[in-house]
Amino acid sequence: MNQNNSFDSLMTSLATLGPVGHLPKMPGTWGSLVAAGLAPFVFIPFSLGIKLVILALLFFAGAWACKAAEQTFQRKDPSQAVIDEVLGQWTVFLFITSASVFTLALGFILFRIFDILKPFPIRHSETWLPDGYSVMLDDLLAGIYALITLMLLLKLVGQPFLPGLL
Template identity: 50%
Template sequence: MKGKSPLDILGTALATLGPIGHFPKAPGTWGSLAAVIAAPWLFLPLPLWGRVAVLVVVFAVGTWACGVAERTLDRKDPGCVIIDELFGQWLTLLFFASMPIWYLGLAFVLFRIFDILKPWPVRWAETAFAGGLGVMADDGVAGLYALLCLHLIALIL
């Protein structure tokens, strides 16, 4: 990133979750996995209002950082940009602070399914908004789908 401003470097580093987004294979999956691994220490111990506040901050910072990364890397929704996976994965876990550990694995799988397949309106959210907002929005919708499925499974069990 030669010749880029410190804010360009910071925004891109946040958008890629540091080195994780630069893993050579499946950076989105690695980003989701990192989010699930970090959640029991950084997200789930918080009260519900704290988790909501974290999601608002991650969405706002992520929207800015994704826009910066798109401009800096000169690509729309670059594969290395994975803060949106963190947001979507943590959104999936929003109401599951106290859960069996296997729910983390199920949340991971459900979110990845919706993020990869992009059923309506996930794909619509990706294309309806420009820049960082579009990058973050589709993962938010995928996270809501996964959250709903996880909740339904919890009700059944």
């Protein structure tokens, strides 16, 4: 295998989160579940600034990985590519400072709802950018919708998130 094929293989593996994107039925849900499960350990504990850097790096690395996955699977936005779910799911938890099971479950459910329904302009965003960037963008927007909804719901039930917001 030449060096370029090795890199493409590595990027495709990143896009699919290894075996996660190959799980039968609903790979996006599995990707979101893995992201929500990892969030309390590798995302939520960080400061807001570090979280924003993580999301930016994830957006760009994920776009490259999704482009490789599109070439590997010979179709636009292949269902096996689930790195975009990590970006969207972690966006939901951007302002969360304490990861209760309630908050994680609610954030997971809200993201899946917005990712599946794709309200305006999420569905349209799938064509705004080239290559894997459009794959990442629609999940980022779904994550933002879910983030706003989660913050409002947590405010209603008195759950903590980043001090000073709402």
